[in-house]
Amino acid sequence: MTFYYPNGKPYKEPCETGKKTIKPMNKNKIQYGNRGMSLEDDLNLTNRYYLERQMAVVHKKPTPVQIVKVDYPKRSQAKITEAYYRRASTTDYNGVFQGKYIDFEAKETHNVNLLPLKNFHDHQIKHMRQVMMQQGICFIIIKFSKKQDVYLLDAGILIRYWDLQHTGGRKSIPRETIEREGYLVPQSYLPRLDYLSVVKQVYL
């Protein structure tokens, strides 16, 4: 089974968990803003920016791995020789902003007019419900890779669509809903994706 990054590129080796190398830009081509960067790269840079400026502490959680075999060679580092990817039981990002708990999942889609619900799984939705019950700030960040625009959508709206699909509802969230009920995330050189400015406006 091949694993794919959110931008559709297959997983290559070697690679550090949760960290991607930045693609070299084509110098003969005009670059508009951060085109070519994946959503995860942009969020990592944004979170680093927030951290350095003491604006928020948000980290991506490590990829969960089930470790089966470990070698302990003499005088060197323990080497994991058999392990498997596990399905995450929570969302990818969480942290603290002015004392408040923040929790979100980020998804990039090549679809122009919708976000398919198959981008999420039961455990994540359950986790989002739990966070909302506990009055945490919970949302998703959606990047439409064709147009390169990024939206913040409250988890409650995702959950509404998630529940409706089981009673005959559609299997995706239409772009119109995301535009109408979500918030466009401002993009710039730094911070790349200023989602905190939206959080401040919407949740505080």
Added chain:
Amino acid sequence: MTFYYPNGKPYKEPCETGKKTIKPMNKNKIQYGNRGMSLEDDLNLTNRYYLERQMAVVHKKPTPVQIVKVDYPKRSQAKITEAYYRRASTTDYNGVFQGKYIDFEAKETHNVNLLPLKNFHDHQIKHMRQVMMQQGICFIIIKFSKKQDVYLLDAGILIRYWDLQHTGGRKSIPRETIEREGYLVPQSYLPRLDYLSVVKQVYL
């Protein structure tokens, strides 16, 4: 996160990242309460209890692993064949309690009268400072395994000792300090370690 079979037995082998197996109890010896359970096991059970009762959403972060080689056998799951443990850049546990961000590290020590500072590393201390700057609730949970008592100590006190060691201070936190400035965590069958009762009292 620990998985359980319907009969309540924890999922064992193949071993899960960051999870210790429960030590078999010596049947010829009288067991008091949950003696023999590791601090991590107790915290996992406690967090599951809180989650099920909608009291808080707290998870242990997956162990960070640097993945070097992955095999993609046909018709089966991707197999990681070379990987290494990475040093965590944050603490092990975080989550949300009544909208507030909670963040902590748990340490068990065989020492009777002190907690050595070498149980922590620079990155974790830096992370704790950042969380405190952001008004997150940040502490450590310490288990003295000989006496089996467990304390909650505010991260600020750990940081005070951490900084003092660099200017000739001691390389450990004495038990007296932990008893005087920390809080004994109530232990029972369920929840195992009711640290939220202390958090409510101290931080809210």
